[in-house]
Amino acid sequence: MIATLFGILAFLVLGLIGVFRGRDANGIVYGASLGISAALGIVGLRALFGAAPATLVLPLGLPWIGAHFRLDALAGFFLLVVNLGGVGASLYGIGHGRHERDAARVLAFYPWFLATLNLVVVADDAFTFLFAWELMSVVSWALVLAHHRDPANIRAGFVYLVMASLSGLVLLLVFGLLAGANGGYAFTLMRAARPTPGIAGVAFVLALLGTGAKAGLMPLHAWLPLAHPAAPSHVSALMSGVMTKVAIYAFVRIAFDVLGDLSQWSAVVVLALGGATAGLGILHALMESDLKRLLAYSTVENVGIIFIGLGLAMAFRASGFAAGAALALTAALFHVFNHAIYKSLLFFGAGAVLSATGERDMERLGGLIHRLPQTSFAMLIGCAAIAALPPLNGFVSEWLTFQAILLRPALPQWGLKLMIPADGALLALTAALTGACFVKLFGIAFLGRPRSDAARDAHEVDRFSRAAMLGAALLCLLLGLLPGVLVDALAPVARELLGVRLAEQMALPWLSLIPIAAVRSSYNGLLVFLFIVLATSLTILAIHRFASRAIRRAPAWDCGFPDTSPITQYTGASFAQPIRRVFAASLLGARETVFMPPPGDMAPARIEKTLSDPLWEALYAPLGVWIAWLADRLNHLQFLTIRRYLAFVFVALVALLLALALWQ
Amino acid sequence: MHAISFDVAKILAGSLVLTSFLMIYQVRLLALLNVLGVHAFVLALAVAWQAHVQAAPELYITAAITLIFKSALIPEALRRIVVRLGLHREIENVTSLGLVMLAGVGLVALSLEVMLPVTAQADPLTRTDIALALSVVLLGLLMMVTRRNAVSQVAAFLSLENGIDLAAAGARGMPLVVEISIAFSVLVAFLVIGVFLFRIRERFDTVDMHALDAFRGDRK
Numbered sequence: 001m002i003a004t005l006f007g008i009l010a011f012l013v014l015g016l017i018g019v020f021r022g023r024d025a026n027g028i029v030y031g032a033s034l035g036i037s038a039a040l041g042i043v044g045l046r047a048l049f050g051a052a053p054a055t056l057v058l059p060l061g062l063p064w065i066g067a068h069f070r071l072d073a074l075a076g077f078f079l080l081v082v083n084l085g086g087v088g089a090s091l092y093g094i095g096h097g098r099h100e101r102d103a104a105r106v107l108a109f110y111p112w113f114l115a116t117l118n119l120v121v122v123a124d125d126a127f128t129f130l131f132a133w134e135l136m137s138v139v140s141w142a143l144v145l146a147h148h149r150d151p152a153n154i155r156a157g158f159v160y161l162v163m164a165s166l167s168g169l170v171l172l173l174v175f176g177l178l179a180g181a182n183g184g185y186a187f188t189l190m191r192a193a194r195p196t197p198g199i200a201g202v203a204f205v206l207a208l209l210g211t212g213a214k215a216g217l218m219p220l221h222a223w224l225p226l227a228h229p230a231a232p233s234h235v236s237a238l239m240s241g242v243m244t245k246v247a248i249y250a251f252v253r254i255a256f257d258v259l260g261d262l263s264q265w266s267a268v269v270v271l272a273l274g275g276a277t278a279g280l281g282i283l284h285a286l287m288e289s290d291l292k293r294l295l296a297y298s299t300v301e302n303v304g305i306i307f308i309g310l311g312l313a314m315a316f317r318a319s320g321f322a323a324g325a326a327l328a329l330t331a332a333l334f335h336v337f338n339h340a341i342y343k344s345l346l347f348f349g350a351g352a353v354l355s356a357t358g359e360r361d362m363e364r365l366g367g368l369i370h371r372l373p374q375t376s377f378a379m380l381i382g383c384a385a386i387a388a389l390p391p392l393n394g395f396v397s398e399w400l401t402f403q404a405i406l407l408r409p410a411l412p413q414w415g416l417k418l419m420i421p422a423d424g425a426l427l428a429l430t431a432a433l434t435g436a437c438f439v440k441l442f443g444i445a446f447l448g449r450p451r452s453d454a455a456r457d458a459h460e461v462d463r464f465s466r467a468a469m470l471g472a473a474l475l476c477l478l479l480g481l482l483p484g485v486l487v488d489a490l491a492p493v494a495r496e497l498l499g500v501r502l503a504e505q506m507a508l509p510w511l512s513l514i515p516i517a518a519v520r521s522s523y524n525g526l527l528v529f530l531f532i533v534l535a536t537s538l539t540i541l542a543i544h545r546f547a548s549r550a551i552r553r554a555p556a557w558d559c560g561f562p563d564t565s566p567i568t569q570y571t572g573a574s575f576a577q578p579i580r581r582v583f584a585a586s587l588l589g590a591r592e593t594v595f596m597p598p599p600g601d602m603a604p605a606r607i608e609k610t611l612s613d614p615l616w617e618a619l620y621a622p623l624g625v626w627i628a629w630l631a632d633r634l635n636h637l638q639f640l641t642i643r644r645y646l647a648f649v650f651v652a653l654v655a656l657l658l659a660l661a662l663w664q
Numbered sequence: 665m666h667a668i669s670f671d672v673a674k675i676l677a678g679s680l681v682l683t684s685f686l687m688i689y690q691v692r693l694l695a696l697l698n699v700l701g702v703h704a705f706v707l708a709l710a711v712a713w714q715a716h717v718q719a720a721p722e723l724y725i726t727a728a729i730t731l732i733f734k735s736a737l738i739p740e741a742l743r744r745i746v747v748r749l750g751l752h753r754e755i756e757n758v759t760s761l762g763l764v765m766l767a768g769v770g771l772v773a774l775s776l777e778v779m780l781p782v783t784a785q786a787d788p789l790t791r792t793d794i795a796l797a798l799s800v801v802l803l804g805l806l807m808m809v810t811r812r813n814a815v816s817q818v819a820a821f822l823s824l825e826n827g828i829d830l831a832a833a834g835a836r837g838m839p840l841v842v843e844i845s846i847a848f849s850v851l852v853a854f855l856v857i858g859v860f861l862f863r864i865r866e867r868f869d870t871v872d873m874h875a876l877d878a879f880r881g882d883r884k
Contacts (some may be wrong), residue, residue: 647809654774654802661777 001054001071004079004122007040011115018107026100029107030093033114037086040079040118047076048492061127068186070124073492074257077333078121078249081340085242086114088344088468089234092351095464096234099355105146106232112139113238120246125186126175133171133250137164137214140243143235144227156226163213163223170210171250177203178258190258200259204266207254208273214247216300217307218277219615224300225284229292229360233351236292240299241344245336248306255314256329256497264318268415270311275419275426278304280615282433283583286440287590287611289572291350291360294441295343298386301430302339305401306332308423312404315416317498324407326494326502327515331400333490338393338479342385345472349379352465353445356458362572364452365445371458376446378469383438385476388431391529393479396513398431399523400487403515436579444572451566481525483513573609580609589614669717670788676710677796680830681772684803687823688768691756693746693815697739700819704735707826711833714793723833730829733850738822746815756813764810768803775799793830800827812872818857825850 011033018029047054053072060067071079093110100106116139119132141164145157177199178190195203213220228239255262281301288294309332316324350360352375359365369376385392388399405424411417450456460466479486484505491501505513514522584590589612597603640648683703690696708731715723746752758764779795804824811817 643809643812646805650802650805650809653805654771657774657778657802660782661774 001056001069003043004040004071007036008115008118010036011111014111015108018111022104025107026097026103027094029111030090030097033111034087034090037083037090037114041083041087044076044079044083047071048073048080048489065125065127065185067128068124069122071122073496074252075121077493081245081337082117082121082242085238085340085344088472089238092348092465092468093234095462096351096355100232102146106143109139109142113143117242117246121249126179127185130172134168137168140239144230146232153230156230160223160227167210167213170206174203174206174210187258204255204259204262211247211251215244215303217273217303218280219619221300222616222620225293225296228296233347233354237344237347240296240347241340244299244303245340248336262314262318264315264413264416267311267315267318268419270307270314271419271423274304274307274311275423278308278430279426282430282437283587286433286437286576286579287584287588289362291353291362291445295346295350299343306335308427309335309401315411319411322498322500324404325498326500328404329494329498330487330490330502331397331404333493334400334486335397337486338397341472341475342382342394345378345382345469348465348469349375349382352461356461357454359454362444365455366448366566367450367455368446368458372460374466375461375469378473379446380442381473381476383442387435387438391480391525393476396480396483400515403521440572440575448569449566481529482511483525484511672713674792676706676713677793677830679706680710681796681799684800684823685768688764688803688807689761691758693754694743694752696816696819697743700822701735701739703823703826704730707829708735710830714833726833742815756816758810768806771802771806772799775802797827797831800830
């Protein structure tokens with residue numbers, strides 16, 4: 001525990017070095033962050049398998065509360081996730097940070113960001129937690145505004161700050177409700193105090209709002225696709241890969257640990273929001289042509305999948321089906337781990353493309369597989385992993401989630417009976433759309449011919465960046481081949497939160513994964529991998545043996561008429577068009593207009609597509625208008641006489657006293 | 665503890681509330697300042713009685729401070745200010761005094777209604793004191809809101825402060841340090857307000873707050 005706090009302290013000191021040394025400190029800051037993250041990751045790993053949770057109370061913060069810290073299995077797991085992301089991002093930053101325009105602005109806040117991410121995970125009382133949480137918001141906001149001269153970034157920062165404040169405010173209310181009248185702000189006291197079902201229900205809804213707003217749960221996701229791409233790429237990786245996970249940690253901590261028993265209806269709400277988030281998130285991603293925005297929307301989708309898993313766990317637990325709850329929770333946390341790795345990898349790749357070409361727009365990329373072979377290889381692995389293709393890790397967690405969904409007949413409540421199959425269908429659709437989305441990403445950006453000069457003249461990025469990407473890709477493959485390692489590692493978390501664990505997987509022969517029973521389902525990543533390797537090698541061998549040995553390069557088939565202009569290629573928008581017409585016309589308000597020049601006019605015909613976010617128009621825009629209207633009405637309160645102000649104070653006091661008198 | 669000690673404590677606290685009503689009703693400035701002196705005097709008596717009943721000698725010091733500063737020095741100084749400003753024949757125009765008095769009665773009822781159930785477990789001696797102290801505070805606020813003249817607003821503020829003192833004396837007394845610092849802050853506030861009154865008068869020829877509003881520059 002002490003080691004964690006020293007690590008956090010070291011991050012804070014490192015931030016000061018970043019402030020004073022600026023660009024010169026690039027290697028020091030990222031190198032040291034790498035070291036500290038690695039050490040903290042090991043601490044997390046030890047806590048995951050540790051016997052008893054380590055606790056520590058320091059006389060900091062509010063005088064009569066103090067600062068409580070606790071490192072149990074759940075915190076240990078998330079410490080591992082946070083610092084794995086930290087190691088990757090720091091390694092990537094050593095190389096990528098050198099090209100940074102505003103290096104000092106990033107270097108000052110980057111270690112602080114890591115520090116706050118760690119601090120949230122180990123906090124064990126409401127004050128420390130909220131302090132770390134808000135500091136995390138503010139520091140990440142500063143990182144979003146690292147390139148603050150771009151007006152789009154300013155807007156992103158503003159929207160992000162508003163949503164972060166909302167989340168902080170709502171969580172404050174949650175802890176206020178749970179602490180009760182006696183002010184038991186330590187989580188230990190909150191756990192012991194069993195709130196009434198009404199209070200617990202309100203606290204749960206607020207906690208879902210507060211943590212969901214930070215994780216990117218719909219309809220509170222609006223800031224995420226704006227803010228995550230605005231930050232420098234390795235920070236985007238941390239925000240998408242790690243910060244959303246910290247928000248999910250907060251949800252798990254409150255819903256599973258502090259609140260304890262919840263009704264089945266709360267599970268229905270989580271399942272509904274998770275399903276909607278997953279489906280709409282990936283649909284948004286599919287429509288996007290900006291590389292980093294696409295990845296940010298895909299983060300929204302993955303958060304939805306994780307919440308589906310968590311909702312299933314809540315449903316099973318509320319129905320007293322502990323084994324199912326353990327499976328669903330394991331699936332959700334497995335997905336947390338996976339997403340932290342491959343989303344970091346994909347953001348690293350997007351950053352590599354950005355620094356190699358200066359482009360984020362897919363429609364101006366293409367053919368990068370020849371210019372950036374190693375980056376492209378790592379990105380291919382990342383795309384396959386996030387698209388849940390076996391034998392990679394993404395498949396395992398989604399497969400486990402499906403296994404949990406298929407346990408549904410055990411549930412008695414009709415809300416769940418309706419919601420779980422709906423989520424299953426949505427998850428299946430989401431998986432398919434994710435496949436399409438990442439085929440689009442890889443196919444348009446890395447295959448084909450370059451669509452711009454920048455893409456044609458791109459150069460492979462530095463070795464640190466490549467090492468970070470290839471390392472993450474290797475981790476994706478290893479986790480896919482040996483999923484039992486992580487499933488077993490999650491057993492202490494499940495036992496801590498639910499009292500039961502999944503059967504031990506590593507002891508099974510041939511490294512199979514059997515979550516429930518062998519007759520029901522099993523998966524063996526190693527066999528799938530061997531099959532893929534063997535089948536591919538045999539095919540290659542057969543082709544080379546029986547057909548031609550030589551590799552020929554010839555013009556691509558283009559209706560028999562190879563046009564040299566890359567504009568004739570398939571574009572991202574054209575790839576997404578069928579899906580846009582089927583789904584997005586109603587859900588995202590996608591419209592296509594064809595502009596035909598009048599006869600005789602030589603101008604080309606144009607097709608224009610417009611997209612809108614109905615959620616933004618239905619929810620955010622009216623809210624903004626309403627707040628502006630209210631502020632306008634209330635503006636004259638700034639110009640009252642002293643007596644009027646006194647009268648306001650007086651009337652407010654009397655009204656509160658009256659309320660108190662009536663309420664008693 | 666004798667029943668008589670409750671009764672005397674209640675009578676004194678009740679008299680403080682009554683004096684607050686007198687202040688609200690009093691529209692002539694000099695008379696108002698006299699009532700302010702009486703108000704503080706009653707407070708000093710109430711605090712001294714608490715000191716006697718609770719056998720808390722430090723409360724005698726509070727009572728002495730109240731007696732010297734609040735009941736003698738401050739009203740006298742305010743009186744001189746009023747005379748020097750030439751306001752001693754001023755009669756303030758307070759609209760619908762009867763309604764204000766009725767509202768004051770309502771406030772007393774409200775504070776009893778709020779405080780008595782809340783302090784059910786408290787020492788019965790202090791229970792009524794705290795409830796009545798709250799009504800003195802509320803009456804002071806009411807007076808500040810209804811008055812226009814700066815001098816009477818100052819008097820209202822001082823009566824409000826007396827209410828806080830009464831509550832503190834009931835709750836086994838404030839620590840002496842707090843007590844003295846509050847006494848000084850009241851004194852400083854009084855001095856500052858006194859100086860300001862002259863300055864305002866010099867500049868604007870009036871201490872009517874209503875007239876001052878016309879000079880505010882930050883209006884739309």
